[in-house]
Amino acid sequence: MILGKRYLMKFLCAVIVSTLIFISLEKVGQSLPSEPIVASEQLTIFQAVILGMVQGLTEFIPISSTAHLKIVPVALGWGDPGVAFTAVIQLGSIVSVVWYFWNDLTKITVGAYKSIITSDYQSPDFRMAIGIGLGTIPIVFFGLLIKVFIPDFDNSPLRSTLAIAIASIVMALLLGMAERIGSRKRNFEELDVKDGILMGLAQALALVPGVSRSGSTITGGLFMGLERATAARFSFLLGLPAITLAGLVELKTLLDEGFGGVGFVPTITGVVSAIIFSYVAIAWLIKYLQTQDTWIFVWYRLAFGVLILVAIATGVVQNV
Numbered sequence: 001m002i003l004g005k006r007y008l009m010k011f012l013c014a015v016i017v018s019t020l021i022f023i024s025l026e027k028v029g030q031s032l033p034s035e036p037i038v039a040s041e042q043l044t045i046f047q048a049v050i051l052g053m054v055q056g057l058t059e060f061i062p063i064s065s066t067a068h069l070k071i072v073p074v075a076l077g078w079g080d081p082g083v084a085f086t087a088v089i090q091l092g093s094i095v096s097v098v099w100y101f102w103n104d105l106t107k108i109t110v111g112a113y114k115s116i117i118t119s120d121y122q123s124p125d126f127r128m129a130i131g132i133g134l135g136t137i138p139i140v141f142f143g144l145l146i147k148v149f150i151p152d153f154d155n156s157p158l159r160s161t162l163a164i165a166i167a168s169i170v171m172a173l174l175l176g177m178a179e180r181i182g183s184r185k186r187n188f189e190e191l192d193v194k195d196g197i198l199m200g201l202a203q204a205l206a207l208v209p210g211v212s213r214s215g216s217t218i219t220g221g222l223f224m225g226l227e228r229a230t231a232a233r234f235s236f237l238l239g240l241p242a243i244t245l246a247g248l249v250e251l252k253t254l255l256d257e258g259f260g261g262v263g264f265v266p267t268i269t270g271v272v273s274a275i276i277f278s279y280v281a282i283a284w285l286i287k288y289l290q291t292q293d294t295w296i297f298v299w300y301r302l303a304f305g306v307l308i309l310v311a312i313a314t315g316v317v318q319n320v
Helices: 002-031 045-059 063-076 083-100 102-118 126-148 161-181 191-208 213-223 229-258 263-291 296-311
Strands: none
Touching: 045 063, 045 083, 045 263, 063 083, 063 161, 083 102, 083 229, 083 263, 102 126, 102 229, 126 191, 126 229, 161 213, 161 296, 191 213, 191 229, 213 229, 229 263
16 A cells, blocks of 8 residues: 555656646747747757757656657747757767766777687677677668658658657556566676667667657666666667667768758757767666666656647647
């Protein structure tokens, strides 16, 4: 009974926080002299800073950066900045991962190279490098399938506000289940190639907006019996190739189109903003998960999804 009351209080707090965020966004959007983001209009510097902040804070916290980058600007009356800009400012998050995990990345890279030279294919560094490499294949494979079979994915129902709400709720339930049944006994040194493959499959789910790349991988890690901080740490390292590839592909698109309705300076501003706030988010989450559980994210995602559904039903937010 006490446990049930505690969960109820957490859920109510999450609802209150989400509601306050939506109300604040609506009020701010009404007070700002901004125009919707359309093809003929460029992002303002202020908009780019805010979107970079949203990207940085939500890319690694398991609440879905794609969902927030879609919902926040819409709630502010700015419109959808589009997949290209969203993917490009993710490059800022990559810089932060490399910055924060530089020692780990150096150790894995050097160790894997030495293992190849000495034919020591059982070394932890080599297995970690292979695990990350193989774990990247699923999201690349399915990402290419989407490019081929859903060429207008930017405007597909999978990127709609309704789809984001449903994905947020489903992933909240899965994360809660993983938190309840996960053993959380395995640390970073015990990771193997199969862990990279399994977490890579979980990462591929993030191709659906609202799922959250970090959310799906951390959830997968908990189901695999990893410690919370280990699951987050491995999630960030595994995301390096995938986020980098997605960002570079969309960067090429923006360069080919001359930055279209986004603008060069706002894009750079968004990237810099994402670097700063991504680093803050990574450092905070790793420290947080060393001593705390993930229920705060479960309740937030659940409240976030429910609130979007209510907003759509009442006409406050359009299903676009």
